[in-house]
Amino acid sequence: MAKYTKSLISFPILLHTLCFLLFPQPLLSQDNDFVRQPASQLIITPHQRSNSDPQQVHISLVGKDKMRVSWITEDNEAKSVVEYGTKEGVYSEKSMGEHTSYQYFFYNSGKIHNTVIGPLEPNTTYFYKCGGLGPEFSFKTPPSKFPIEFVIVGDLGQTEWTASTLKHVDKSDYDVFLLPGDLSYADSQQPLWDSFGRLVEPYASKRPWMVTEGNHEIEIFPIIYPNGFKAYNARWPMPFQQSGSNSNLYYSFEVAGTHIIMLGSYSDFNVESQQYNWLQLDLAKIDRVKTPWVITLLHAPWYNSNEAHQGEGESMRQAMEELLYEARVDLVFAGHVHAYERFTRIYDNQADSCGPMYVTIGDGGNREGLALKFEKPTSPLSLFREPSFGHGRLRILNETHAHWSWHRNNDTNAIVADGIWIESLSNLKACSETPNNQVAHEEL
Numbered sequence: 001m002a003k004y005t006k007s008l009i010s011f012p013i014l015l016h017t018l019c020f021l022l023f024p025q026p027l028l029s030q031d032n033d034f035v036r037q038p039a040s041q042l043i044i045t046p047h048q049r050s051n052s053d054p055q056q057v058h059i060s061l062v063g064k065d066k067m068r069v070s071w072i073t074e075d076n077e078a079k080s081v082v083e084y085g086t087k088e089g090v091y092s093e094k095s096m097g098e099h100t101s102y103q104y105f106f107y108n109s110g111k112i113h114n115t116v117i118g119p120l121e122p123n124t125t126y127f128y129k130c131g132g133l134g135p136e137f138s139f140k141t142p143p144s145k146f147p148i149e150f151v152i153v154g155d156l157g158q159t160e161w162t163a164s165t166l167k168h169v170d171k172s173d174y175d176v177f178l179l180p181g182d183l184s185y186a187d188s189q190q191p192l193w194d195s196f197g198r199l200v201e202p203y204a205s206k207r208p209w210m211v212t213e214g215n216h217e218i219e220i221f222p223i224i225y226p227n228g229f230k231a232y233n234a235r236w237p238m239p240f241q242q243s244g245s246n247s248n249l250y251y252s253f254e255v256a257g258t259h260i261i262m263l264g265s266y267s268d269f270n271v272e273s274q275q276y277n278w279l280q281l282d283l284a285k286i287d288r289v290k291t292p293w294v295i296t297l298l299h300a301p302w303y304n305s306n307e308a309h310q311g312e313g314e315s316m317r318q319a320m321e322e323l324l325y326e327a328r329v330d331l332v333f334a335g336h337v338h339a340y341e342r343f344t345r346i347y348d349n350q351a352d353s354c355g356p357m358y359v360t361i362g363d364g365g366n367r368e369g370l371a372l373k374f375e376k377p378t379s380p381l382s383l384f385r386e387p388s389f390g391h392g393r394l395r396i397l398n399e400t401h402a403h404w405s406w407h408r409n410n411d412t413n414a415i416v417a418d419g420i421w422i423e424s425l426s427n428l429k430a431c432s433e434t435p436n437n438q439v440a441h442e443e444l
Protein backbone atom coordinates (compact mmCIF):
# COMPACT_ATOMS: atom_id res chain seq x y z
CA MET A 1 0.00 0.00 0.00
CA ALA A 2 2.67 2.48 1.05
CA LYS A 3 4.80 1.62 -1.95
CA TYR A 4 1.89 2.05 -4.29
CA THR A 5 1.05 5.51 -3.05
CA LYS A 6 4.66 6.56 -2.99
CA SER A 7 4.99 6.19 -6.72
CA LEU A 8 1.78 8.16 -6.95
CA ILE A 9 2.96 11.18 -5.05
CA SER A 10 6.71 11.35 -4.84
CA PHE A 11 7.17 12.46 -8.43
CA PRO A 12 4.90 15.54 -8.26
CA ILE A 13 6.33 16.46 -4.89
CA LEU A 14 9.86 16.13 -6.19
CA LEU A 15 8.91 18.23 -9.18
CA HIS A 16 7.33 20.80 -6.91
CA THR A 17 10.46 20.97 -4.75
CA LEU A 18 12.62 21.32 -7.83
CA CYS A 19 10.48 24.12 -9.20
CA PHE A 20 10.50 25.79 -5.84
CA LEU A 21 14.31 25.72 -5.72
CA LEU A 22 14.68 26.91 -9.29
CA PHE A 23 11.91 29.50 -9.28
CA PRO A 24 11.06 30.78 -5.82
CA GLN A 25 7.30 31.23 -5.60
CA PRO A 26 6.04 34.76 -6.03
CA LEU A 27 4.49 35.96 -2.82
CA LEU A 28 1.01 37.08 -3.68
CA SER A 29 0.74 38.99 -0.52
CA GLN A 30 -2.35 41.06 -0.61
CA ASP A 31 -2.87 42.19 2.92
CA ASN A 32 0.04 40.88 4.94
CA ASP A 33 3.33 39.06 4.74
CA PHE A 34 1.96 35.61 5.47
CA VAL A 35 4.04 32.94 3.79
CA ARG A 36 1.94 30.71 1.49
CA GLN A 37 1.54 27.12 2.49
CA PRO A 38 3.03 24.66 -0.01
CA ALA A 39 1.28 21.36 -0.90
CA SER A 40 1.95 18.63 1.62
CA GLN A 41 2.32 14.85 1.88
CA LEU A 42 -0.48 12.40 1.32
CA ILE A 43 -1.58 10.67 4.52
CA ILE A 44 -2.55 7.02 4.24
CA THR A 45 -4.78 6.02 7.14
CA PRO A 46 -4.45 2.28 7.70
CA HIS A 47 -7.18 -0.15 8.72
CA GLN A 48 -6.41 -1.10 12.31
CA ARG A 49 -9.60 -2.71 13.58
CA SER A 50 -10.75 -6.26 13.10
CA ASN A 51 -12.47 -7.19 9.85
CA SER A 52 -15.90 -7.38 11.47
CA ASP A 53 -15.50 -4.00 13.22
CA PRO A 54 -17.01 -0.90 11.63
CA GLN A 55 -14.66 1.47 9.90
CA GLN A 56 -15.07 4.75 8.00
CA VAL A 57 -18.11 5.67 10.09
CA HIS A 58 -19.88 8.84 9.02
CA ILE A 59 -23.33 10.32 9.53
CA SER A 60 -25.67 12.50 7.48
CA LEU A 61 -29.03 14.17 8.04
CA VAL A 62 -32.17 12.49 6.69
CA GLY A 63 -35.38 14.48 6.90
CA LYS A 64 -36.35 16.52 9.92
CA ASP A 65 -35.19 14.31 12.76
CA LYS A 66 -33.31 11.31 11.44
CA MET A 67 -29.70 10.46 10.83
CA ARG A 68 -28.12 8.02 8.40
CA VAL A 69 -25.17 6.11 9.82
CA SER A 70 -22.81 4.78 7.14
CA TRP A 71 -19.88 2.45 7.70
CA ILE A 72 -17.88 -0.31 6.07
CA THR A 73 -16.81 -3.75 7.22
CA GLU A 74 -14.36 -6.10 5.55
CA ASP A 75 -16.43 -8.96 6.90
CA ASN A 76 -19.44 -9.79 4.76
CA GLU A 77 -21.34 -11.35 7.69
CA ALA A 78 -21.46 -8.11 9.68
CA LYS A 79 -25.00 -6.84 10.30
CA SER A 80 -26.32 -3.40 9.29
CA VAL A 81 -27.63 -2.64 12.75
CA VAL A 82 -27.15 0.53 14.78
CA GLU A 83 -27.83 0.55 18.52
CA TYR A 84 -28.11 3.98 20.10
CA GLY A 85 -29.23 6.01 23.08
CA THR A 86 -28.56 9.19 25.00
CA LYS A 87 -26.44 7.53 27.71
CA GLU A 88 -22.93 6.20 27.20
CA GLY A 89 -22.94 2.43 26.83
CA VAL A 90 -26.75 2.17 27.17
CA TYR A 91 -28.58 1.62 23.90
CA SER A 92 -32.31 1.95 24.30
CA GLU A 93 -32.98 1.99 20.55
CA LYS A 94 -32.00 -0.14 17.62
CA SER A 95 -32.45 0.14 13.83
CA MET A 96 -31.72 -2.23 10.99
CA GLY A 97 -30.47 -0.80 7.73
CA GLU A 98 -29.33 -1.84 4.28
CA HIS A 99 -26.04 -2.77 2.77
CA THR A 100 -24.39 -2.54 -0.60
CA SER A 101 -20.99 -2.97 -2.20
CA TYR A 102 -19.42 -2.17 -5.53
CA GLN A 103 -16.71 -3.29 -7.85
CA TYR A 104 -14.28 -1.11 -9.77
CA PHE A 105 -11.99 -3.10 -12.03
CA PHE A 106 -10.16 -5.49 -9.69
CA TYR A 107 -11.18 -3.68 -6.54
CA ASN A 108 -14.06 -5.03 -4.47
CA SER A 109 -15.38 -2.72 -1.80
CA GLY A 110 -16.09 -3.92 1.71
CA LYS A 111 -19.68 -4.28 2.87
CA ILE A 112 -21.10 -0.74 2.92
CA HIS A 113 -23.80 -0.36 5.58
CA ASN A 114 -26.41 2.40 5.68
CA THR A 115 -28.81 2.59 8.59
CA VAL A 116 -31.25 5.41 9.25
CA ILE A 117 -31.94 6.04 12.92
CA GLY A 118 -34.52 8.21 14.66
CA PRO A 119 -36.65 10.11 15.36
CA LEU A 120 -33.99 11.95 17.34
CA GLU A 121 -34.25 14.92 19.69
CA PRO A 122 -32.65 18.14 18.42
CA ASN A 123 -29.43 19.49 19.95
CA THR A 124 -28.84 16.23 21.81
CA THR A 125 -25.85 13.92 22.16
CA TYR A 126 -26.39 10.28 21.18
CA PHE A 127 -24.06 7.34 21.71
CA TYR A 128 -24.06 4.55 19.17
CA LYS A 129 -22.50 1.32 18.07
CA CYS A 130 -22.46 -0.14 14.55
CA GLY A 131 -23.01 -3.82 13.83
CA GLY A 132 -22.88 -4.67 17.52
CA LEU A 133 -19.07 -4.54 17.50
CA GLY A 134 -16.15 -2.19 17.76
CA PRO A 135 -15.87 1.19 19.45
CA GLU A 136 -18.74 3.33 20.67
CA PHE A 137 -19.23 6.56 18.71
CA SER A 138 -21.22 9.64 19.56
CA PHE A 139 -22.77 12.55 17.72
CA LYS A 140 -24.76 15.65 18.49
CA THR A 141 -27.90 16.40 16.50
CA PRO A 142 -28.26 19.96 15.15
CA PRO A 143 -30.61 22.35 16.95
CA SER A 144 -34.14 22.76 15.62
CA LYS A 145 -33.90 26.55 15.75
CA PHE A 146 -31.30 29.32 15.52
CA PRO A 147 -28.49 29.74 16.31
CA ILE A 148 -26.84 27.11 14.15
CA GLU A 149 -23.28 26.92 12.91
CA PHE A 150 -22.08 25.33 9.67
CA VAL A 151 -18.51 24.50 8.83
CA ILE A 152 -17.96 24.77 5.08
CA VAL A 153 -14.88 23.56 3.24
CA GLY A 154 -14.29 21.92 -0.13
CA ASP A 155 -11.48 20.08 -1.87
CA LEU A 156 -10.52 18.27 1.28
CA GLY A 157 -8.27 15.45 0.08
CA GLN A 158 -6.09 13.51 2.49
CA THR A 159 -2.84 15.33 3.04
CA GLU A 160 -1.16 16.80 6.07
CA TRP A 161 -3.05 20.01 5.29
CA THR A 162 -6.32 18.08 5.37
CA ALA A 163 -5.41 16.79 8.82
CA SER A 164 -4.54 20.30 9.91
CA THR A 165 -7.82 21.73 8.54
CA LEU A 166 -9.85 19.06 10.32
CA LYS A 167 -8.06 19.70 13.62
CA HIS A 168 -8.83 23.39 13.34
CA VAL A 169 -12.45 22.62 12.50
CA ASP A 170 -12.69 20.42 15.58
CA LYS A 171 -11.30 23.06 17.93
CA SER A 172 -14.54 24.95 18.22
CA ASP A 173 -18.03 23.54 18.21
CA TYR A 174 -20.37 23.54 15.23
CA ASP A 175 -23.47 21.65 14.10
CA VAL A 176 -23.22 20.53 10.47
CA PHE A 177 -20.29 20.05 8.08
CA LEU A 178 -20.95 21.08 4.45
CA LEU A 179 -18.61 19.98 1.67
CA PRO A 180 -18.94 21.47 -1.84
CA GLY A 181 -17.17 18.62 -3.63
CA ASP A 182 -13.81 16.88 -4.03
CA LEU A 183 -13.59 14.54 -1.08
CA SER A 184 -10.90 11.88 -1.24
CA TYR A 185 -8.95 12.65 -4.44
CA ALA A 186 -8.91 8.89 -4.94
CA ASP A 187 -9.20 9.51 -8.68
CA SER A 188 -10.16 5.90 -9.38
CA GLN A 189 -7.60 4.39 -6.96
CA GLN A 190 -10.28 2.85 -4.79
CA PRO A 191 -8.18 2.05 -1.69
CA LEU A 192 -7.74 5.81 -1.29
CA TRP A 193 -11.50 6.11 -0.71
CA ASP A 194 -11.11 3.73 2.24
CA SER A 195 -8.12 5.64 3.54
CA PHE A 196 -10.10 8.89 3.30
CA GLY A 197 -13.04 7.32 5.15
CA ARG A 198 -10.74 6.37 8.00
CA LEU A 199 -9.05 9.79 8.07
CA VAL A 200 -12.33 11.68 8.44
CA GLU A 201 -14.11 9.19 10.74
CA PRO A 202 -13.24 10.99 14.01
CA TYR A 203 -15.01 14.10 12.65
CA ALA A 204 -17.65 12.66 10.33
CA SER A 205 -18.93 10.21 12.97
CA LYS A 206 -19.51 13.12 15.36
CA ARG A 207 -21.31 15.72 13.23
CA PRO A 208 -23.40 15.21 10.09
CA TRP A 209 -21.41 15.63 6.89
CA MET A 210 -23.49 16.79 3.94
CA VAL A 211 -21.63 16.66 0.64
CA THR A 212 -22.06 17.29 -3.05
CA GLU A 213 -19.86 16.01 -5.85
CA GLY A 214 -16.72 17.50 -7.38
CA ASN A 215 -14.76 16.50 -10.46
CA HIS A 216 -12.58 14.14 -8.41
CA GLU A 217 -15.67 12.05 -7.64
CA ILE A 218 -16.49 11.38 -11.30
CA GLU A 219 -14.28 8.32 -11.93
CA ILE A 220 -15.73 7.64 -15.38
CA PHE A 221 -13.97 4.97 -17.40
CA PRO A 222 -15.14 4.84 -21.04
CA ILE A 223 -17.40 1.89 -21.93
CA ILE A 224 -16.79 0.07 -18.60
CA TYR A 225 -17.99 2.76 -16.17
CA PRO A 226 -19.62 5.33 -18.46
CA ASN A 227 -21.76 6.98 -15.78
CA GLY A 228 -19.13 7.47 -13.11
CA PHE A 229 -19.71 8.24 -9.41
CA LYS A 230 -19.66 4.56 -8.48
CA ALA A 231 -17.63 4.94 -5.31
CA TYR A 232 -19.12 8.31 -4.38
CA ASN A 233 -22.74 7.18 -4.66
CA ALA A 234 -22.10 3.95 -2.78
CA ARG A 235 -20.08 5.49 0.02
CA TRP A 236 -21.68 8.91 0.46
CA PRO A 237 -25.45 8.50 0.01
CA MET A 238 -27.25 11.77 0.68
CA PRO A 239 -30.99 12.22 1.37
CA PHE A 240 -31.93 13.07 -2.21
CA GLN A 241 -35.26 11.19 -2.30
CA GLN A 242 -36.55 13.29 0.61
CA SER A 243 -36.28 16.42 -1.55
CA GLY A 244 -37.88 14.89 -4.62
CA SER A 245 -34.59 14.51 -6.48
CA ASN A 246 -33.90 11.32 -8.38
CA SER A 247 -30.14 11.60 -8.13
CA ASN A 248 -27.59 11.51 -5.33
CA LEU A 249 -25.76 14.21 -7.31
CA TYR A 250 -28.21 17.02 -6.34
CA TYR A 251 -30.66 17.42 -3.46
CA SER A 252 -31.78 19.80 -0.75
CA PHE A 253 -32.46 19.57 2.96
CA GLU A 254 -33.56 21.81 5.79
CA VAL A 255 -32.08 22.29 9.21
CA ALA A 256 -32.89 24.93 11.85
CA GLY A 257 -34.51 27.54 9.62
CA THR A 258 -32.07 27.04 6.74
CA HIS A 259 -32.85 25.56 3.34
CA ILE A 260 -29.69 24.12 1.81
CA ILE A 261 -29.46 23.27 -1.88
CA MET A 262 -26.68 20.97 -3.01
CA LEU A 263 -26.26 21.33 -6.77
CA GLY A 264 -24.32 19.01 -9.06
CA SER A 265 -21.71 20.68 -11.25
CA TYR A 266 -21.16 17.33 -12.97
CA SER A 267 -24.76 16.42 -13.67
CA ASP A 268 -26.77 17.95 -16.54
CA PHE A 269 -27.96 21.43 -15.63
CA ASN A 270 -29.41 22.94 -18.81
CA VAL A 271 -33.02 24.05 -19.06
CA GLU A 272 -34.28 20.64 -20.25
CA SER A 273 -32.35 18.69 -17.61
CA GLN A 274 -33.83 16.84 -14.66
CA GLN A 275 -31.62 18.83 -12.33
CA TYR A 276 -32.95 22.15 -13.64
CA ASN A 277 -36.50 20.92 -13.36
CA TRP A 278 -35.92 19.67 -9.84
CA LEU A 279 -34.25 22.95 -8.80
CA GLN A 280 -37.21 24.95 -10.06
CA LEU A 281 -39.64 22.81 -8.05
CA ASP A 282 -37.42 22.85 -4.98
CA LEU A 283 -37.10 26.65 -4.99
CA ALA A 284 -40.86 27.03 -5.42
CA LYS A 285 -41.45 24.97 -2.26
CA ILE A 286 -39.31 27.16 0.00
CA ASP A 287 -41.22 28.93 2.76
CA ARG A 288 -39.11 31.91 3.90
CA VAL A 289 -41.05 32.14 7.14
CA LYS A 290 -40.04 28.60 8.06
CA THR A 291 -36.56 28.83 6.46
CA PRO A 292 -35.56 32.49 6.22
CA TRP A 293 -32.08 31.44 5.05
CA VAL A 294 -31.41 29.75 1.73
CA ILE A 295 -27.90 28.68 0.81
CA THR A 296 -26.50 26.77 -2.15
CA LEU A 297 -23.37 24.68 -2.58
CA LEU A 298 -21.82 23.52 -5.84
CA HIS A 299 -18.35 22.59 -6.97
CA ALA A 300 -17.18 24.69 -9.94
CA PRO A 301 -17.58 28.38 -9.01
CA TRP A 302 -19.81 30.67 -11.05
CA TYR A 303 -17.73 33.66 -10.01
CA ASN A 304 -13.99 33.22 -9.80
CA SER A 305 -11.15 35.68 -10.31
CA ASN A 306 -8.42 33.09 -9.88
CA GLU A 307 -6.55 32.04 -13.01
CA ALA A 308 -7.25 28.42 -12.08
CA HIS A 309 -10.40 26.83 -13.57
CA GLN A 310 -11.40 30.11 -15.21
CA GLY A 311 -14.80 29.88 -16.87
CA GLU A 312 -15.49 26.25 -15.87
CA GLY A 313 -18.67 27.14 -13.99
CA GLU A 314 -19.86 29.59 -16.66
CA SER A 315 -22.33 27.42 -18.58
CA MET A 316 -23.97 26.31 -15.33
CA ARG A 317 -24.16 29.96 -14.21
CA GLN A 318 -25.84 30.91 -17.46
CA ALA A 319 -28.36 28.12 -17.08
CA MET A 320 -29.24 28.48 -13.40
CA GLU A 321 -28.25 31.86 -12.01
CA GLU A 322 -31.60 33.47 -12.71
CA LEU A 323 -33.44 30.77 -10.76
CA LEU A 324 -31.30 31.35 -7.67
CA TYR A 325 -31.57 35.11 -8.03
CA GLU A 326 -35.34 35.13 -8.34
CA ALA A 327 -35.59 32.86 -5.32
CA ARG A 328 -33.38 35.28 -3.33
CA VAL A 329 -30.79 32.69 -2.39
CA ASP A 330 -28.60 34.29 0.28
CA LEU A 331 -25.26 32.61 -0.30
CA VAL A 332 -23.57 30.39 -2.88
CA PHE A 333 -20.49 28.39 -1.83
CA ALA A 334 -18.19 26.67 -4.32
CA GLY A 335 -14.95 24.71 -4.21
CA HIS A 336 -12.73 23.54 -7.06
CA VAL A 337 -10.34 26.51 -6.99
CA HIS A 338 -7.76 25.83 -4.29
CA ALA A 339 -7.90 29.19 -2.61
CA TYR A 340 -10.31 31.37 -0.68
CA GLU A 341 -12.28 34.14 -2.38
CA ARG A 342 -15.25 36.19 -1.22
CA PHE A 343 -17.37 38.25 -3.58
CA THR A 344 -20.03 40.85 -3.02
CA ARG A 345 -23.69 40.10 -3.78
CA ILE A 346 -23.95 39.57 -7.52
CA TYR A 347 -26.42 39.00 -10.30
CA ASP A 348 -25.30 38.54 -13.89
CA ASN A 349 -21.79 39.89 -13.37
CA GLN A 350 -22.97 43.03 -11.60
CA ALA A 351 -23.08 43.96 -7.96
CA ASP A 352 -26.69 43.51 -6.93
CA SER A 353 -27.93 43.88 -3.38
CA CYS A 354 -30.60 41.22 -3.97
CA GLY A 355 -28.27 38.62 -5.45
CA PRO A 356 -26.44 35.89 -3.52
CA MET A 357 -23.05 36.51 -1.96
CA TYR A 358 -20.54 34.17 -3.62
CA VAL A 359 -17.69 32.43 -1.80
CA THR A 360 -15.04 30.02 -3.09
CA ILE A 361 -13.78 27.78 -0.32
CA GLY A 362 -11.76 25.11 -2.14
CA ASP A 363 -8.86 25.24 0.28
CA GLY A 364 -9.37 22.17 2.47
CA GLY A 365 -6.02 20.50 1.85
CA ASN A 366 -5.94 18.63 -1.47
CA ARG A 367 -2.69 17.20 -2.83
CA GLU A 368 -2.50 19.49 -5.85
CA GLY A 369 -1.40 22.57 -3.92
CA LEU A 370 -2.81 26.07 -3.94
CA ALA A 371 -4.10 28.16 -6.84
CA LEU A 372 -1.74 31.08 -6.37
CA LYS A 373 -2.60 33.48 -9.17
CA PHE A 374 -5.52 35.84 -9.17
CA GLU A 375 -6.35 37.90 -12.23
CA LYS A 376 -5.09 41.42 -12.59
CA PRO A 377 -6.62 43.94 -12.46
CA THR A 378 -8.73 42.80 -9.54
CA SER A 379 -12.44 42.51 -10.24
CA PRO A 380 -14.42 45.06 -8.21
CA LEU A 381 -16.84 42.21 -7.39
CA SER A 382 -14.10 40.27 -5.56
CA LEU A 383 -13.74 41.64 -2.04
CA PHE A 384 -11.20 39.28 -0.49
CA ARG A 385 -8.95 36.60 -1.93
CA GLU A 386 -6.09 34.57 -0.64
CA PRO A 387 -4.43 31.30 -1.68
CA SER A 388 -4.06 29.59 1.70
CA PHE A 389 -5.50 26.42 3.20
CA GLY A 390 -8.29 26.91 5.72
CA HIS A 391 -12.00 26.48 6.38
CA GLY A 392 -15.14 28.62 6.64
CA ARG A 393 -17.83 28.99 9.27
CA LEU A 394 -21.34 30.29 8.80
CA ARG A 395 -22.98 31.07 12.09
CA ILE A 396 -26.65 31.90 11.62
CA LEU A 397 -27.66 33.88 14.68
CA ASN A 398 -31.33 34.39 13.93
CA GLU A 399 -33.85 34.99 11.12
CA THR A 400 -32.03 38.07 9.95
CA HIS A 401 -28.33 37.92 10.84
CA ALA A 402 -25.48 35.55 10.13
CA HIS A 403 -21.73 35.82 10.42
CA TRP A 404 -19.35 34.31 7.88
CA SER A 405 -15.70 33.80 8.71
CA TRP A 406 -12.70 32.24 7.02
CA HIS A 407 -10.05 30.57 9.16
CA ARG A 408 -6.63 30.20 7.63
CA ASN A 409 -4.59 27.20 8.72
CA ASN A 410 -1.47 28.25 10.49
CA ASP A 411 0.25 25.09 11.77
CA THR A 412 -1.11 25.12 15.28
CA ASN A 413 -3.77 27.80 15.25
CA ALA A 414 -6.54 28.49 12.80
CA ILE A 415 -6.36 32.21 12.29
CA VAL A 416 -9.53 34.16 11.56
CA ALA A 417 -8.49 35.93 8.39
CA ASP A 418 -11.77 37.23 7.01
CA GLY A 419 -15.19 37.87 8.49
CA ILE A 420 -18.41 39.62 7.53
CA TRP A 421 -21.96 40.05 8.82
CA ILE A 422 -24.72 39.09 6.41
CA GLU A 423 -28.38 39.97 6.44
CA SER A 424 -30.90 37.50 5.06
CA LEU A 425 -32.52 38.59 1.80
CA SER A 426 -35.85 37.40 3.20
CA ASN A 427 -35.59 40.37 5.55
CA LEU A 428 -34.74 43.05 2.99
CA LYS A 429 -37.85 44.87 1.83
CA ALA A 430 -36.27 46.08 -1.40
CA CYS A 431 -35.62 42.47 -2.36
CA SER A 432 -39.10 41.17 -1.68
CA GLU A 433 -40.36 42.99 -4.79
CA THR A 434 -40.36 41.06 -8.02
CA PRO A 435 -36.81 40.92 -9.27
CA ASN A 436 -37.40 42.58 -12.61
CA ASN A 437 -38.61 45.94 -11.39
CA GLN A 438 -35.12 47.39 -11.18
CA VAL A 439 -35.20 48.21 -7.45
CA ALA A 440 -32.46 45.74 -7.05
CA HIS A 441 -29.80 47.10 -9.35
CA GLU A 442 -27.72 49.28 -7.13
CA GLU A 443 -24.13 49.04 -6.04
CA LEU A 444 -23.52 47.78 -2.53
Ligand SMILES: *[C@@H]1O[C@H](CO)[C@@H](O)[C@H](O)[C@H]1NC(C)=O
Nearest residue numbers: 123124143144145146147148
Ligand atom coordinates in the same frame (compact mmCIF):
# COMPACT_ATOMS: atom_id res chain seq x y z
C1 LIG B 1 -28.27 23.45 22.62
O1 LIG B 1 -27.86 22.94 23.87
C2 LIG B 1 -26.92 23.75 24.55
C3 LIG B 1 -26.46 23.04 25.80
O2 LIG B 1 -27.10 21.87 26.04
C4 LIG B 1 -27.57 25.09 24.85
O3 LIG B 1 -26.65 25.94 25.52
C5 LIG B 1 -28.02 25.73 23.57
O4 LIG B 1 -28.71 26.94 23.82
C6 LIG B 1 -28.93 24.81 22.77
N1 LIG B 1 -29.19 25.41 21.46
C7 LIG B 1 -30.40 25.53 20.96
C8 LIG B 1 -30.51 26.23 19.65
O5 LIG B 1 -31.40 25.09 21.50
Ligand SMILES: *[C@@H]1O[C@H](CO)[C@@H](O)[C@H](O)[C@H]1NC(C)=O
Nearest residue numbers: 396397398399400401402421
Ligand atom coordinates in the same frame (compact mmCIF):
# COMPACT_ATOMS: atom_id res chain seq x y z
C1 LIG C 1 -30.34 39.01 15.24
O1 LIG C 1 -28.98 39.05 15.60
C2 LIG C 1 -28.39 40.33 15.39
C3 LIG C 1 -26.91 40.17 15.67
O2 LIG C 1 -26.67 39.68 16.93
C4 LIG C 1 -29.06 41.36 16.26
O3 LIG C 1 -28.49 42.63 16.03
C5 LIG C 1 -30.54 41.40 15.92
O4 LIG C 1 -31.21 42.28 16.77
C6 LIG C 1 -31.14 40.01 16.05
N1 LIG C 1 -32.51 40.04 15.55
C7 LIG C 1 -33.49 39.43 16.15
C8 LIG C 1 -34.82 39.50 15.49
O5 LIG C 1 -33.34 38.81 17.21
Ligand SMILES: *[C@@H]1O[C@H](CO)[C@@H](O)[C@H](O)[C@H]1NC(C)=O
Nearest residue numbers: 034409410411412413414415
Ligand atom coordinates in the same frame (compact mmCIF):
# COMPACT_ATOMS: atom_id res chain seq x y z
C1 LIG D 1 1.38 31.41 12.71
O1 LIG D 1 2.13 30.39 13.36
C2 LIG D 1 3.43 30.79 13.66
C3 LIG D 1 4.17 29.56 14.20
O2 LIG D 1 3.38 28.87 15.11
C4 LIG D 1 3.41 31.96 14.64
O3 LIG D 1 4.73 32.36 14.95
C5 LIG D 1 2.66 33.11 14.02
O4 LIG D 1 2.53 34.15 14.94
C6 LIG D 1 1.28 32.65 13.57
N1 LIG D 1 0.67 33.72 12.80
C7 LIG D 1 -0.38 34.37 13.22
C8 LIG D 1 -0.92 35.41 12.29
O5 LIG D 1 -0.92 34.12 14.28
Ligand SMILES: [Fe+2]
Nearest residue numbers: 182214215336
Ligand atom coordinates in the same frame (compact mmCIF):
# COMPACT_ATOMS: atom_id res chain seq x y z
FE1 LIG E 1 -12.34 20.21 -8.21
